[in-house]
Amino acid sequence: MNKKKTQNFIINIIKKDLFKKKYKIIKTRFPPEPNGYLHIGHAKSLFLNSYISKKYNGIFNLRFDDTNPIYENIKYIKSIIKDIKWLGININNIYYTSNYFNKIYKYAVKLIKQNLAYVDKLSKNKIKKKRGTLTYKGKNSPYRNQNINTNLKLFKKMKKGYFSEQSLCLRAKINMSSSNIIMRDPILYRIKYNLHNQTIKKWCIYPTYDFSHCISDAIEKISHSLCTLEFIDNRILYNWIIKNIKIKFRPCQYEFSKLNLTFSILSKRKLKFLVNNKFVNGWDDPRMPTLSAYKRRGYDNNSIISFLKNININKQENIIDINMLESYIRNNLNINALRIMGVLNPLKVILINMEKYTEMILMLNHPIKKKMGFRLVPFYYKIYIERSDFKEKKKKKYKGLILGNKVRLRNSYIIKAKKIIKNICGIIKTIFCYYYSNTLNKNQNGYKKNDVIHWVSKKHYLNINVNLYNYLFKKPNIIKKKNLIKEINPFSLIIKHCYVEPSLFYFNIKKKYQFERIGYFYIDNYKYKYNLIFNRIITLKKKIKK
C-alpha cells in the first residue's frame, strides 16, 4: 500500500495562515449542486474539506449550491446527505445558498447603486456574441450605461416577475476588454420561473454561481474556499465581488486538481446521460462511480476513506489507476469476508466409491481468523465442480483436475478423475472420480498441496443469481472520448446462476462473502429468501476474467 507521504499543498497554506494569525478559526465547506448523486470525485473534495476542518478543530459546512431550480431536486439533497453520512463524515452545519437569497439580492442592489452592475436587455445569444473571444475583445452592451435609477427599477421589476425568462439579466460592469473573458461583464442574476425546492415561489430571479458562491463563503466566514482547477479564471471575479460588495469577511479561493479514475467517468452530466439513456440501471447501478453505487455493490466506507486519504492534493491534472481504490476494497474484504463455496459453471462429479449418504464437514469461516467461527458443509457422492477446473489432458501450470490425476476438494478429500462421459456434442457431462476417504484435511503421496478446487454438493446446493460486474468502459482512459456509447463494455454485466453451499442460510445474509476462488459478493436489494441476488463486489485478483 501507499507508504509515501501524501502531498497536500492546502495544508501548507493553512499552516502559514495560522502562523500569521490570518484566521481565528479554519472553516471549510463542500458545495454540491443538488442535481445528481455524489461520485468518487465529489468525495475527494468532500473529504479534503472535512479533513482540513477536523485537523485544525475548525468547522465544516455542507452547503447546497441551489441557484438553478431547473435541475435541482429534493431527492438529490436527500441522497447527498445520506451518502455523506454513510462515508462517516461529520458535518457541522447544513446550509443552502437559498438561505442567503435576501442578502445576495441586497448586495446586487449595492453594486447597482455603485454603478457596478446594470440590467441588460440583450438576448442571451447577443450577450454571448458580444462577449468576444480570446483573440477579440468584447463589445459594450447598449444598456451598459443606463442610469442607476433605471437599473434599480428594472431589477426590482425583475424580482417582482414583470419580465419573461431570458428577456433581461443583471450584469456586473467590469471590463469588456479584459483578457480574462470571465471579467467581461459577467451575468449576476437571471430570471427563472421554475419552482424552487426550498424557496418554492418566493423568487423568480436567481443569482449565478459566480455571484452567489463567494458571497455565501463570506457570510459563512469560510477561511479556505477550495474548488477544482476549472475555477482558476473565476478567482479574479470572486475577489472582485467580495471587494466591491464591501463585506467584512474576505474568504480566499484555492484550486486543486480534480480526481480522475481509470475506467470511470466523473462528470455529473455524462453520468446523467448514462442513467437517462438506460445504459445503466439508475444512479446506484453497481457499475457507476457514485457513492450509492459503491455502497450497493458492497464497497465499505472505511476503504474509500483510506483511498481518499492517500491521494495527493495538488494542481496537476492526472488520472489515478482504479486498482488503487480496488486494492483498499479487496484488502478489507480479505480480512473481513466470510468464506463459502459456490460454483458458477457446474460440472457434475460422481464419487464412485463413496457411500450414498451425506457427510457433514466442519469448515472454518475464515482461513486465518478462527474467531469468525465454523460451519458444517454437506458432502455427498454427487458434487459440482467448476467446468474450468477440469481438463482431459495435462496443461502447463494447470492446477485443476486432470483425467487420471488427483486434486484436493477444498476443505475436504482428495479425488482422482477416472472416467468421463460426454454428450453428443462432445461436451463433458459427468466425471467419475475415486475419492480417498482417509484424506480429509490430511495429505497423501502423489498429490501437490496447492492443487485445490471448490465444489458444492449436488443434493444440497442453493441456486442463487449473481451479477458479475466488469468495468463499464472498455478502455482505461475515457475522459476525453467524445462518443461514450462506443466505449461501453458489452460485458460490463453478466448475469448468471451460482450453486452455493446451503450455509448461506445460517449466516446473516447481509454480510459480505468470499465465494472461494471466484470473488467477493454482497447481496443486492434483499427482498425474500427464495430469490437471492448477489452482486460481485470485486474479483480476487487484479485481472478480471470474463
Ligand code: ATP
Ligand atoms: P457540474 O457543476 O458540472 O454539475 P460538478 O461535478 O462540478 O458538476 P458540483 O455539485 O458543483 O458538481 O460539485 C461539488 C463540488 O465537488 C465542487 O466543489 C467541485 O469542484 C467538486 N468536484 C466535482 N468533481 C470533482 C472531481 N472529479 N474531483 C474533485 N472534486 C470534484
Ligand code: MG
Ligand atoms: Mg460544479
